[in-house]
Amino acid sequence: MSDLKEFMGKKVHVITADARFFEGVLQGYDNSTNIILQDCIERILYSEEDVDEENQEIPLGLYIIRGGEVACVGEIDPAKYATIDWSTLKASTLKTTKNPL
Template identity: 60%
Template sequence: MSSLKEFLEKKVRIISTDARLFEGTLQGFDNSTNIIVSNCIERIIYPESDEETQEIPMGLYLLRGGNIVCIGEVEDPDPVDWSTIHGDDLKGTKNPL
């Protein structure tokens, strides 16, 4: 958890348990790894046969720690050309009861 301190005020990429991809500037976090992200966007990546990757502006966004799989810093400028990225739907990370 203390390792998140190094990401404060930096651009991060977050993957959630329901396979959503978020990017933004990490503004804060707590002991439960709930995080606050400013200038947040959600990226939606489609299979090759569908449309290009979509960016949905979310603004200031709060993500619950229990819904976060991983957080990592994004290089500036971002080396990924998102218009060329395609993929398949990801399965959820939680097992059904």
């Protein structure tokens, strides 16, 4: 958990166990990996198969993500971030983790 200390006050991306994608400034965390994000947004990225859908950016403000839901936290590189056009970016469809019946 001490690895998150270096991200404090910095913009991060968080991916949750249910594949949600958040972005915000890390304001706090605890030993259970509960995370507090300031100026948080949720990004919804669609795949190329979803031709009628436009990527979404949902402003959430101050947001808490429960530690049991956090799958990945990563610092955002401002130089690379500035080159991303989120409106045209397409995501790959995630494969299911469930066994087929």
